Amino acid sequence: MRESHRIAFNVNGRRRSLDVAAHHTLLDVIRDDLELTGTKECCLVGECGACTVIVDGRVVDACLVLAVEADGAEITTVEGLAVDGDLAALQAAFLDTGAVQCGFCTPGQLIAAHALLAENPHPTIAEIQEGLAGNLCRCGCYGQITEAVRAVAGEIAP
Numbered sequence: 001m002r003e004s005h006r007i008a009f010n011v012n013g014r015r016r017s018l019d020v021a022a023h024h025t026l027l028d029v030i031r032d033d034l035e036l037t038g039t040k041e042c043c044l045v046g047e048c049g050a051c052t053v054i055v056d057g058r059v060v061d062a063c064l065v066l067a068v069e070a071d072g073a074e075i076t077t078v079e080g081l082a083v084d085g086d087l088a089a090l091q092a093a094f095l096d097t098g099a100v101q102c103g104f105c106t107p108g109q110l111i112a113a114h115a116l117l118a119e120n121p122h123p124t125i126a127e128i129q130e131g132l133a134g135n136l137c138r139c140g141c142y143g144q145i146t147e148a149v150r151a152v153a154g155e156i157a158p
């Protein structure tokens, strides 16, 4: 039998406590145990950003973090961005600017953009591009994603 560990953390403001296998990643636990499937699984080697979440204020690739390492952490996934069931301004801006095509990269882009705006509410285009550099979009929506972030930052009309 594989070794398991009891861990507890806050996910989107809700306390969660569960037994996890020592080798399971935070991504495994978020998607499979907590059934928060907004966070996507893709490259599994830290290249694409589809699995981006915020852990204790830091943007991380959940595929590169063992679940046991997140014990005690404060975690935000894309499901945590909505406010009282309504889309957050950033999510609405992604729709308004056409930043979503297939949508597979979108949760990771949103989380990275959310973290960027929390740290730097008025980023320049270069700062947005740098802040989202770890998030790939195979549909090539980079221009629209940047526009959405700028719209929320108040740089341009949505």
Ligand code: FES
Pocket (backbone or CB within 6 Å): 040, 041, 042, 043, 044, 045, 046, 047, 048, 049, 050, 051, 052, 061, 062, 063, 064
């Ligand atoms: S699935 Fe984690 S970075 Fe690609």
Ligand code: FES
Pocket (backbone or CB within 6 Å): 099, 100, 101, 102, 103, 104, 105, 106, 136, 137, 138, 139, 140, 141
């Ligand atoms: S919208 Fe399809 S990968 Fe980004």
